[in-house]
Amino acid sequence: MNFIHNTKAIFKRELKAYFESPVAYVFLVVFLMLTAFLTFAVGRFYESGQADLRGFFLWHPWVYMILVPAAAMRLWAEERRSGTIELLLTLPVTLTEAILGKFLAAWAFLTLALILTFPVLLTTLYLGNPDIGVALAGYFGSFLLAGAYLSVGLLTSAMTRNQVISFVISVVVCLFLLLAGWPPVTDLLIRVTQDHTSLNWLVTGVASLSFMPHYESIQRGVIALRDLAYYASVIIFMLFATHLVLENRKAA
Amino acid sequence: MLEVKELHKQFGSIHAVNGVSFKVEQGEVLGFLGPNGAGKSTTMRMITGFLPPTSGTAVVNGHDVITAPIAAKNQIGYLPENAPVYSDMTVVNFLRFAAEIRGFSGSARLRCVDAAIEKAHLEKVRNQSISTLSKGYRQRTCFAQAILHDPPILIMDEPTDGLDPNQKHVVRAMIREMAPRKVIIISTHILEEVEAVCSRAIIIANGRIVANGTPAELKTRTDSHGTLEDVFRALTLGDEPLRKVS
Ligand SMILES: Nc1ncnc2c1ncn2[C@@H]1O[C@H](COP(=O)(O)OP(=O)(O)OP(=O)(O)O)[C@@H](O)[C@H]1O
Ligand SMILES: [Mg+2]
Numbered sequence: 178m179n180f181i182h183n184t185k186a187i188f189k190r191e192l193k194a195y196f197e198s199p200v201a202y203v204f205l206v207v208f209l210m211l212t213a214f215l216t217f218a219v220g221r222f223y224e225s226g227q228a229d230l231r232g233f234f235l236w237h238p239w240v241y242m243i244l245v246p247a248a249a250m251r252l253w254a255e256e257r258r259s260g261t262i263e264l265l266l267t268l269p270v271t272l273t274e275a276i277l278g279k280f281l282a283a284w285a286f287l288t289l290a291l292i293l294t295f296p297v298l299l300t301t302l303y304l305g306n307p308d309i310g311v312a313l314a315g316y317f318g319s320f321l322l323a324g325a326y327l328s329v330g331l332l333t334s335a336m337t338r339n340q341v342i343s344f345v346i347s348v349v350v351c352l353f354l355l356l357a358g359w360p361p362v363t364d365l366l367i368r369v370t371q372d373h374t375s376l377n378w379l380v381t382g383v384a385s386l387s388f389m390p391h392y393e394s395i396q397r398g399v400i401a402l403r404d405l406a407y408y409a410s411v412i413i414f415m416l417f418a419t420h421l422v423l424e425n426r427k428a429a
Numbered sequence: 430m431l432e433v434k435e436l437h438k439q440f441g442s443i444h445a446v447n448g449v450s451f452k453v454e455q456g457e458v459l460g461f462l463g464p465n466g467a468g469k470s471t472t473m474r475m476i477t478g479f480l481p482p483t484s485g486t487a488v489v490n491g492h493d494v495i496t497a498p499i500a501a502k503n504q505i506g507y508l509p510e511n512a513p514v515y516s517d518m519t520v521v522n523f524l525r526f527a528a529e530i531r532g533f534s535g536s537a538r539l540r541c542v543d544a545a546i547e548k549a550h551l552e553k554v555r556n557q558s559i560s561t562l563s564k565g566y567r568q569r570t571c572f573a574q575a576i577l578h579d580p581p582i583l584i585m586d587e588p589t590d591g592l593d594p595n596q597k598h599v600v601r602a603m604i605r606e607m608a609p610r611k612v613i614i615i616s617t618h619i620l621e622e623v624e625a626v627c628s629r630a631i632i633i634a635n636g637r638i639v640a641n642g643t644p645a646e647l648k649t650r651t652d653s654h655g656t657l658e659d660v661f662r663a664l665t666l667g668d669e670p671l672r673k674v675s
Contacts, residue, residue: 186529190515197517197558260513264574267477267509268530269502 183270187278188285191252195286204248208290211240216297229307233297234315234396238355238388241326246347248287249330250340252279253423257338276419280331287323291316311398318395321408325388326351328415335422358387430454431476431582431612436485438471438636445471447636448485453612453629455581458604460627460644461616464665468636469616470510473586476614477507489582503531506580508588512571516560520551520570523559524577531578541577549573550599564591572600576607583607585615589622601626620657630657634665 195201215236256262265275301307333347334340356362363384370376384390388411391404431453438446446468453459461469474480476487478498486493492500515523524542533541546555549569554562559570568591575583588604589597604613604626617623623630624644632640632647640647640660647660 182532183530186526190518190526193522194515194517259516260509260511261515262513263474263479263509264507264513264571267479267502267505267507268527269499269532270530271499 180271180274183274184278184281187265187270187275188282191279191282192285195248195282200251201286204244205290205293208240208244209293211244212236212294213297215240229305230298230301230312230315231396233294234319237319237322238392241323242348242351242355245287245323245326246330246333246344246351249283249327249347250334250343252283252331253335253419254338254340254343257426258340272420272423276331276416276423280327280416283327283331284324287327288320291319291323308398311396314398314400315396317400318392318404321395321405322388322392325408325411325415328412328419329354332415332419332422335419335426354386354388356387358384358389360389430490431614432488433472433476434485434487436472436475436487437483438468438475438480439483445636446475446482449633449636449638450485451631451638451641453614455612456609457629458608458613458615458627460623460630461614461633462618462620462623462630462661463616463633467633467665469633470586471636472633473507473584473614473616474509477505477509477584478502479509504580505582505584506575506578508571508575508585510586511590512568514559514567514571514574517558519556519558520562520573521546521555523570524573527574528577533578545573545577548576548603550596565593565596568592569596576603580611582612583614585613587617588615589617589619597622620661623657632661632664639664 212233216233219236253262256265266272298312301312329350330343330347333350334343336346337343363380366380367377370380391407394401395404433449433451436446436449437444449468449472451459461472463469471480475482475485476489476494478494478501482495486495487501488494489501489504492504494501515526518526521542524545525538528538528542546552549572551566551569551573554566554570559567562570568588572585572588575585589600592600601622604615607613608626608628615622615627627644629641629643630647631638640650644657648655648657650660650663
């Protein structure tokens with residue numbers, strides 16, 4: 178089928194492009210060092226006396242907030258800056274194929290980074306008896322979270338030909354989506370607005386858009402349909418918006 | 430056959446292309462001439478499906494670029510202005526990617542890439558990263574991408590820009606050689622090139638066609654029966670064309 182063939186061709190090109198530049202290796206090293214540092218040094222993994230991965234996955238939303246926009250910023254902005262978008266979009270591929278191919282390639286790259294954190298899992302297995310089911314759910318939740326961040330980064334990358342601008346906007350949007358549902362922030366907002374029921378609704382409404390509650394519930398080992406549907410709708414919405422942005426672009 | 434019907438493109442207040450219509454038959458090489466900013470590239474971008482027209486359309490061997498964009502793109506080989514190419518790839522990998530998207534697989538894919546490399550004289554840089562190529566070699570790589578699938582319609586925006594005299598000669602010879610089997614449109618600022626390869630030329634100024642005819646016909650359009658350059662200046666410097674042809 179043409180759709181799969183073309184998406185695959187773009188996927189392969191894009192994934193290879195990551196490894197053609199040193200940026201991919203820098204990315205992987207920074208990701209691994211940062212998660213290890215936060216887990217073992219800041220999170221006091223050994224001192225906590227618990228052999229589980231909670232202290233590891235706790236940091237993922239924050240690490241991804243910086244690193245995923247960095248991995249995504251190139252995807253469309255560079256095509257626009259260098260003019261190759263004119264080549265790509267005059268080849269017989271649809272915009273949907275191009276967007277999906279790029280998205281899946283970047284997601285595969287992020288998944289590779291996640292898989293390379295396996296020594297952390299091995300350490301907990303060595304130290305104690307963690308619940309494997311919960312650990313795998315944790316990995317799965319982190320994988321979904323990376324996809325959701327990535328879809329935001331893909332959209333901001335399509336909006337500009339400047340990678341730095343894409344990065345900054347994407348970090349801001351992700352930070353918003355994160356904080357909106359982060360208990361310290363929501364608790365504060367609920368306290369501030371408790372006298373105004375209408376505002377209270379707004380706070381919970383915005384909070385329900387956030388990645389955070391869905392991420393945390395999967396981290397507890399529960400993979401609910403509600404959370405899967407949430408991630409799927411965020412990703413589809415962002416890819417759809419990317420399609421709109423690229424369709425209505427005035428030039429390269 | 431390529432038929433362009435009443436194309437318009439508006440960028441805000443700029444009317445970049447203002448009612449351009451023409452037909453090109455197989456065997457013709459159409460030269461697109463016009464001063465900087467006349468609307469040549471914009472017209473080509475609309476024909477190749479990169480920019481949506483504000484109104485009007487183009488029909489490529491029976492496929493409308495608006496309603497059947499993929500079928501139309503399958504008919505076209507396109508060399509965009511400034512020859513954009515993926516600089517993180519090697520020449521051969523870039524061409525293999527284009528061939529894959531063009532629907533070639535297996536040994537057919539390798540063969541068509543090798544043939545394109547040979548035609549564009551890229552053997553020497555075959556495995557070199559595009560980021561390290563000189564401008565002329567980038568141009569040739571993008572040219573190879575455009576002819577790879579032997580398209581019935583070939584659209585090239587300033588194909589000899591940045592090439593050395595030998596390569597200019599090679600590209601012109603190739604255009605002449607391919608011409609009988611294809612519809613070819615090239616834009617250029619080199620007027621000798623028009624006389625060397627084009628069977629017909631369109632001069633476009635401020636988004637409108639101001640002349641359309643064979644190079645010989647166009648030359649009769651100044652009173653002094655001068656060169657193509659005189660005609661070009663006369664038609665595009667003043668506000669109004671001197672006389673209407675066809
Ligand atoms: N994306 C855009 N946004 C706004 N204006 C544009 C855009 N692209 C082109 N234009 C304008 O449209 C007009 C036609 O541009 P075009 O690139 O088609 O010219 P051209 O004939 O190819 O010129 P050149 O010989 O310099 O290549 C110019 O006035 C240009 O400034
Ligand atoms: Mg141009």
